[in-house]
Amino acid sequence: MEKKPVISIIGGTGNLGTGLAKRLAVKGYKVILGSRSEEKAEKSAAELKRALGVDLIHGMQNQEAVRGGDLIILTVVQSAHEAALKSLKEDLQGKILVDATARIKFPNPKPPQPPSAPRRAQTLLGEGVRVVAAFQNVAAQSFADLEKELESDVLVCADDREAARQVIDIIEELGMQAYYAGDLDAANTVEGLTALLVNINKYNDIHHASIQVTGSE
């Protein structure tokens, strides 16, 4: 059996980060939760370990988390996106960065301006990092409850198809369907879809809206 990659989650103490950490750890992945504050990261990791009864989750300061991980997932709030990338640029070289960022303007979400957040990340980080966009449209809350089946599909965008493939395999191991949906420019629409989901939650009798892909095989 191939060795599972160590997965580090930057900005990992938020809803999406801790939810992903849980789902990954119960599938046997070693997970490093990263935060700007080492203390906060360690506290979150300790809580998750206690809740799950597994020893696979560790907390570190973001930079250490990147160094310790094979595959890095970025789940910082949108306002911290650029600063986080700049501070982690050197340590990210040679790795896959999964960027979950969706830029949403509240209270009236509009389609975001191109280039997409993951495209901005790729440009800032350079060719040494393979950026993959994923998780923009999932309802973070749905990850938290392990008893709950995950109902959302994940649209995955990347310039590098092989990097996308690796990320899709991991997502599918977590019990979700994942679809390659185009390059990092296409991620602009995936971000926009998050804005539509915010509207759908607001205007229809539905909570935690996400999407599934339908079709025939």
Add this chain to the structure above:
Amino acid sequence: MEKKPVISIIGGTGNLGTGLAKRLAVKGYKVILGSRSEEKAEKSAAELKRALGVDLIHGMQNQEAVRGGDLIILTVVQSAHEAALKSLKEDLQGKILVDATARIKFPNPKPPQPPSAPRRAQTLLGEGVRVVAAFQNVAAQSFADLEKELESDVLVCADDREAARQVIDIIEELGMQAYYAGDLDAANTVEGLTALLVNINKYNDIHHASIQVTGSE
């Protein structure tokens, strides 16, 4: 019981137009198929009437179709969008126009430039027409086979919520879920989603990809 609106479908002899006409007619709607060619419209209508055994579908030249309809659905090919709107502008005044247009560049679909096609339609037609974006993401082929349950949800965008409500009610009568997803600017993302679906069909083991909204009530 309220009288059902007469629904005219402009560019109605294509896959989406004839599919919608079938689904509407079996629910008791009177449908006018419009085409630039009256002969072509009449031929399509006659075929559908024969296939369905109902007398509710008529074929007319586009302008006559608009005059005869209470609610107009625009399903012309994207290259004919602007010209069709210009030629029908006067006759559309006072009506609801459902614009199904999604601008897709082949062979490599990218997120389309704003403003959205339905926003362009609203600007061109003026305030006397209430434009509603819908049906951008449905696989036209899925409408044709009446035995087949419709698996795609419909995202509906409009500046006028009441017009959106009327369109949502009709879509739900056809057996689909419809969700109000924002104003006509938001439709730019819905168009982009069509491009993502083209990519999803191309790169994954799936045909006629569309989307469903998931969530909890």
